[in-house]
Amino acid sequence: MDDYDSGDDLLADVQFDGLTGAVKRSAEDAEDNSHLSKRPKVDGPAESNSTQVETARSILRQKFGYDGFRHEQEKAIEAVLQGNNTLVVFPTGAGKSLCYQIPAIAFEEMDRQNDEKRQFGAGITIVVSPLIALMKDQTDVLKRKGVAAECWDSTKSYEETQKIYSDIHQGHLRLLYCAPERLNNESFVASMKHVPGGIRLIAVDEAHCISEWGASFRPEYLKVARFTREIKAERVICLTATATPRVVDDICGAFHVAKPHVYRTSPYRPNLRLEAEVTWDKQEKYPKLFKFLRKHPGSTLIYVTLQKQAESLADDLAGQGFEAVFFHAGMKAEVKADIQDRFMASKIPIVVATIAFGMGIDKSNIRNIVNWDIPSTVEEYSQQIGRAGRDGLPSTCMMYICPDDFYIRENFARGDLPSRQSLRSLLQDVFRRQTENTPEGNVLKMGHTELSRAYDIRPSPLSVLFATLELRFGLLRAITPEFTKYTFLDMKTYQPIASKDKSREGKAIYAHATKAQKLYHLDIKETMRQTGLLRSYIINKLNEWHNRGVIEVTASGVQNRYRILKELPTEDVELDELTDKLYSDMQDRERDALARTHQVSNLITGSKCFALALAEHFGMGLPDGKSQCGHCTFCITRKALALPPKEKPPVNHSGISAILDACDVRDDPRFLARVAFGIRSPRVTQLKLGNHAVFGSLEDHDFDSLLKEFTEACESAKYESSEGPKASAAPSTHTGKTGSSRGSSSRGRGSARRGNPSSSLASYVSRGGTGRGRGS
Known part of the structure; x- marks a missing residue:
């Protein structure tokens, strides 16, 4: 199981008609957050006679067994209880979780004290956290303390998710933990708009992940701020252990946190x-x-x-x-x-x-x-x-x-920046694809894994790219992904149970699942087409049988889905302009890393x-x-440490020639530089270069100098191709072969298609890699 929750179809069939709406709150005006003040460290909580603070102290003692708050915990909690968006920057282990757990428990008591009657309950606190294991640990601890808390993640059974959903909408739950990826599930978002009593608080754990300039940027976090607006959350608390002033500014800007409500504790630990x-x-x-x-x-x-x-x-x-x-x-x-x-x-x-x-x-x-x-x-x-x-x-x-x-x-930093031509080709492919007209709107479907392999872009920067297209350019919006393949193993009771199941979805699965050796295979799309059933009904029945031990289900082949928000750029001029903007951003991230x-x-x-x-x-x-x-x-x-100098060797032209000889790719100099430097990528794997002798053979070189040399070699190949008889046979931006394992005859066949790379190698060597470029 992956540590991260990818979201699923759990609420795809929920009907929201008639549900009570959440309490609405107008968005607070954002203050100028560009110059957040440094707050002095507070060794203990300031004395306060407010009922809110007394309630928080009482919960701290009774539920958590502590006599008093530490550092700035109390001030942060008081700010949240007063309805302010808040940012907490405390070192690891300094008790950040209490800053949202105590308010979540306190809201119901505060409503009683204020004689405020909220229809259908006191609402809930949603905690957005990146790791399933951490969410489970915290919910287990809270449950032992008698706090109604749940973790909604992809490991939950169908019955468990239905129980959570019921508890939310009957007003029984106080804290709900979920991963940021779940916010792509529009059914989940729609459901959270109708929570009885409203969303009292959104707690954004590891909030530094929202910043592109943070140490652990995750593109899904960029969507959390939008989520808080869409469900009309009453207030937000962001929490992190590691935020530079630049990252603090990003967090405050995204969540409208005003200067007085940023609480920081120094990372200094005297022991x-x-x-x-x-x-x-x-x-x-x-x-x-x-x-x-x-x-x-x-x-x-x-x-x-x-x-x-x-x-x-x-x-x-x-x-x-x-x-x-x-x-x-x-x-x-x-x-x-x-x-x-x-x-x-x-x-x-x-x-x-x-x-x-x-x-x-x-x-x-x-x-x-x-x-x-x-x-x-x-x-x-x-x-x-x-x-x-x-x-x-x-x-x-x-x-x-x-x-x-x-x-x-x-090596890690350089590997996340693809070539510009790879990015341009990816955008052209995606934007010119056929869309599906669905009840959700016009939808694009694609597999990120396939795109990563086809265009030699690692999964992480690919995810950032799609988040940028969504949030910065407003072109599309990620919606609930789908699995394309479902297989299941009969646990010895499938036949008698499925054959007697009278539900439409049960009959559909029994009729359309085909057995090959030990496993049954079910084509979900074809089953939907022939029966008219919603996808979620079929999936829920599979989950039900899986949870009962009737079958063991395996889903694979994730298809990412995007709803088109406005007309996509498909003309060359538009694509070039967008490519330039995106590539500039990616270069900035590489330099920052x-x-x-x-x-x-x-x-x-x-x-x-x-x-x-x-x-x-x-x-x-x-x-x-x-x-x-x-x-x-x-x-x-009283002395500064000094690193021994590491001299960079002069360019090894014979080493570059060996790489050009081993790999007949000439469409991407950055790819060749990656091979020389030992940077793995999808294309390196595809061409089986990772174990080749030339892979990483020039790792002691300056990467930029390698890039310059391979750019010259590729330019030479391009020039010679334009002069040769096969100039019309342009290479694909995402194909290529290794030549060393097949001998010179194979390289000769590749040369005929690619404008004779062997000739460009000879040209490069004869000039000694002088970098004079085309026509030299």
């Missing part, structure tokens, strides 16, 4: 000792790590970048006598759960993990955090070290850094206290205006 060591290369890190772990016993998290690194480093530690295990997203769910449980119980002292480990970890006695590689961002670093020493006892956070660390970070890694480097190589530099990154400072913490590496040594 954390921030240390760093510079090495010449990776190999030099090993003895330093072994020495550190022997000197600093206790629960330890070691963060690495790649899954293979986690496995190999855990093995190396075991070879040195340490009890260590690895953890990454590629492991089975039950294995990961077991490791996490044993680490929480202190049965495993050391976990070597990727960033997949740590979200929701609330272990108070983690003594050490080690960054084996440079973190991708200062925000990531802050979150990771924030998991240490939550019991207030001294803890150590060590980072090892060497020049080689920067390669993998640049590259800069973030250097911000981490600058933090620990600058002439400044690490703790102060970290606080200043988030627009804050140390308590009492201090300029140093007194116990980080800089404060102790």
Whole structure:
């Protein structure tokens, strides 16, 4: 199961006629949020005689067992209860969740105190959160405390979702957790407009994900602000542990949060000792790590970048006598759960993990955090070290850094920017497709996976691209995706139960499902066409039998669906103009991603206290205006760390020639530069270049210089093609072959179609890669 909820058809057949409307609230005027003031840290809650605050304190004691609020919790809660949109920026583990959980419980009591009678109930609080596991953990805890809370995600059975829906519309539920992806389900959005008592509060967890300049931008978060307007939520609270001033501005602008209602707590933790060591290369890190772990016993998290690194480093530690295990997203769910449980119980002292480990970890006695590689961002670093020493006892956070660390970070950043021609071809394909006329409007259907492969654009930037077309250009709107393939396994009772099912959908499935070997296959679209049934009825019947153990259903082949909002640009001039705007945005994001890694480097190589530099990154400072913490590496040594210089080699023309010889792609110089640099992409996989000797063979080169050289080679091929007899045979923007495994005869066939790339190679080599370009 994916950690993220993708949304489904759970409410597709709900009828809303006659439902009571939510209490409506006019949108508050947005204040100028461009220059948010820095709020001073408050060590304790200010005294207040207001009934609202007393209610919140009472809930804190009775439901959560705490004697008092910490830092700015009380002020943030009071602001929410007074109806203000609010932003909370607290460090990891500082109790952000109480800032929406307590108001959610308090609304009903406040209505009683104010003698306010809301028709059909006190309304609900919706919590938008990115991880299913975190949502489930919080709802389980709240239920044990007697709070009516539920998590609505794709793992729920049909009966469970119906029960949740019933509880919402009977006024029994107080908190509903859901993933941002669910907001693409228009039936869900429509249902939330008719909640008895209204939507009292929307809590947006991990709110930094809304900002394109945040460390963890997720395009689905851009739609959360629109959702709050569409369902007329009374107020919003945004919560994050990592927000720079720029990201804070983005959040405040999207959710109309006024300056006085931004509450921040410094990330400074006096019990954390921030240390760093510079090495010449990776190999030099090993003895330093072994020495550190022997000197600093206790629960330890070691963060690495790649899954293979986690496995190999855990093995190396075991070879040195340490009890260590690895953890990454590629492991089975039950294995990961077991490791996490044993680490929480202190049965495993050391976990070597990727960033997949740590979200929701609330272990108070983690003594050490080690960054084996440079973190991708200062925000990531802050979150990771924030998991240490939550019991207030001294803890150590060590980072090892060497020049080689920067390669993998640049690899990730460069991989998200496709070539301009790939983007242009994608837009032309999508906008010139046939639409379907449906009750939802004119709808485009497409598979993101297929588009990613066809146009060599990774899934993440592809999602950002479609969100931009939706929210910035208003061309289309994502609606509930569909699965194209349904198969099921007979669990030994399908035949007797299905053959006697008298419902229309039951009869339809029994009549149209065909068996091939062990599995039954059902063509949903054809079944709908022949029976006239709604898709949701058929899916709900499959889910019902699945949940009863009659069959085991597997759905696959996700089709993303978009409703057309206005006429799509199809003319060449229009497509070129849109491509330029989108590509410029993507280039900006690439530059920003590259800069973030250097911000981490600058933090620990600058002439400044690490703790102060970290606080200043988030627009804050140390308590009492201090300029140093007194116990980080800089404060102790009074010397700035210096990275060893890494000289960039001159362009290896023979290496470039080897790549041109191995791969006859000539339509995309960025693709060739990716191969040289070792950047994986859908097209690299398609052409089976990932294991070729040339893949990553020039990873020590400057990427921009590689791009320049391959641009010259492609321009040469283009020029020679225009002069040759096969000039009319233009290459596709998303095809190509590798030539090395098929020999020169195969390359010769490719040359005939592509304007003789072997000739362009010879031309490139003869000029020594001088970069003179076409016609030189």
